[in-house]
Amino acid sequence: MTTQPPENAPASIFTPGEAKRAAESFGVDAERYDRTRPRYPDAMVAAITAASPGPRLLDVGIGTGIAARQFRAAGCTVLGVEPDERMADFARRTGLEVEVATFEEWDPRGRHFDAIVSGQTWHWVDPVVGAAKAAEALRPGGRLAVFWNAAEVPPDLGEAFAEVYRRVVPDSPAARLPAPSGAGGYSALGDKAADGMRQAGAFGDAEQWHFTWEQTYTRDEWLDQLPTTGLHTRLPRDVLDQVLAGIGAAIDEAGGSFTNHFTTLVVTAVRGGAA
Numbered sequence: 001m002t003t004q005p006p007e008n009a010p011a012s013i014f015t016p017g018e019a020k021r022a023a024e025s026f027g028v029d030a031e032r033y034d035r036t037r038p039r040y041p042d043a044m045v046a047a048i049t050a051a052s053p054g055p056r057l058l059d060v061g062i063g064t065g066i067a068a069r070q071f072r073a074a075g076c077t078v079l080g081v082e083p084d085e086r087m088a089d090f091a092r093r094t095g096l097e098v099e100v101a102t103f104e105e106w107d108p109r110g111r112h113f114d115a116i117v118s119g120q121t122w123h124w125v126d127p128v129v130g131a132a133k134a135a136e137a138l139r140p141g142g143r144l145a146v147f148w149n150a151a152e153v154p155p156d157l158g159e160a161f162a163e164v165y166r167r168v169v170p171d172s173p174a175a176r177l178p179a180p181s182g183a184g185g186y187s188a189l190g191d192k193a194a195d196g197m198r199q200a201g202a203f204g205d206a207e208q209w210h211f212t213w214e215q216t217y218t219r220d221e222w223l224d225q226l227p228t229t230g231l232h233t234r235l236p237r238d239v240l241d242q243v244l245a246g247i248g249a250a251i252d253e254a255g256g257s258f259t260n261h262f263t264t265l266v267v268t269a270v271r272g273g274a275a
Contacts, residue, residue: 028233030090034064036225038149040119041211044264045070051268052143054114060103060130060146061121065091071117072096079113081106104129108137115143122146122267123189127196135202140273144203146193147267150186151215151260157250164246169239174231186265193267203269211264219251222258 048071049055055076059068062080064087072078080098082088088098099106103118103125116134118125134144153161165174194206223244226232232240251258 028086029228030064030086032224033087033228034066034090036221036228037064037066038151038215038262040067040070040147040149041213041264042070044147044209044211044266045074047209047211048115048117048143048145048266048268049074049076052115053139053141056112056114058113058116058137060116060118060125060134062091062096062098063087063119063121065094065096065098067117067119068096069094076115103133106133108133111137112139113137113142114139115145117144118146120148122193123148127192128199131193131196131200131203135200135271138271140271142271143268144197144271145266145268148186148189148265149262150265151262153260154254154258157254157258160250160253161247164243164250168242168246169235172231172235174243190265190267194269197267197269202271202273204272206267206269209266209268211266213262213264214259215262216257216259218257219248222251223248 045067057068057071057076057078059065059071059078059080062068062078062082063084065080068078068080068091078096080088080091080096081101081103082091082098083100083102085100088100091098101107116138122130131144138144152158162175165172169175190208194208197203197206226244226247227240232243235243
């Protein structure tokens with residue numbers, strides 16, 4: 001992702017108004033989002049499942065259900081919370097149960113879960129309010145695990161991408177992206193999540209887990225997923241076309257494909273109290 005400029009670009013590059021609009025924009029093409037977004041490493045799903053006291057799981061910001069379907073395949077029973085009705089509708093069509101609300105406003109109605117997860121979304125949730133709501137909805141000994149896919153394109157290609165954004169959309173958050181940094185670019189998000197868990201006062205010490213993996217993209221595959229990201233969903237069509245043309249030309253110049261080196265960062269803690 002230079003860190004890949006998506007919805008999961010560090011929220012600090014957005015102004016508050018930009019962040020709200022980006023967070024509300026992902027359902028514009030839910031089918032493309034679900035088709036093109038990277039999945040999560042099976043080792044991460046297995047680790048969270050094994051470290052939880054049971055199979056009942058809540059997915060915060062379930063989106064189209066990418067992570068939820070992986071946890072369901074691992075034996076979990078999944079309920080999703082999602083503020084975007086368009087994304088929720090897509091997830092429901094895959095057989096998932098979803099309630100539409102922001103997590104801060106969602107009502108557990110006395111229900112308790114063995115694990116609460118959140119993939120690519122916890123940076124849109126107030127970290128203290130979210131952790132307190134998670135503690136309310138977790139059984140004692142239940143696990144909160146929030147995670148992000150942080151990716152790093154080859155440095156020369158990342159600089160070529162950055163030049164496209166500076167030229168075509170100089171006032172966009174995309175033009176303010178930091179230099180390529182992989183998981184390092186997400187350390188602040190992880191620290192903020194861990195601090196929220198600490199301030200909620202109901203969790204043990206937060207841990208950070210890392211899972212590394214790779215995915216190769218062709219030019220067409222990269223351009224297919226790019227419009228689903230928070231830095232692109234709200235661009236006018238003619239401007240987006242210019243961005244895609246410039247990014248496509250940069251990938252062609254690099255040989256027509258490239259490998260993203262991913263680190264999936266997990267911040268996780270266990271709810272205290274008697275089981």
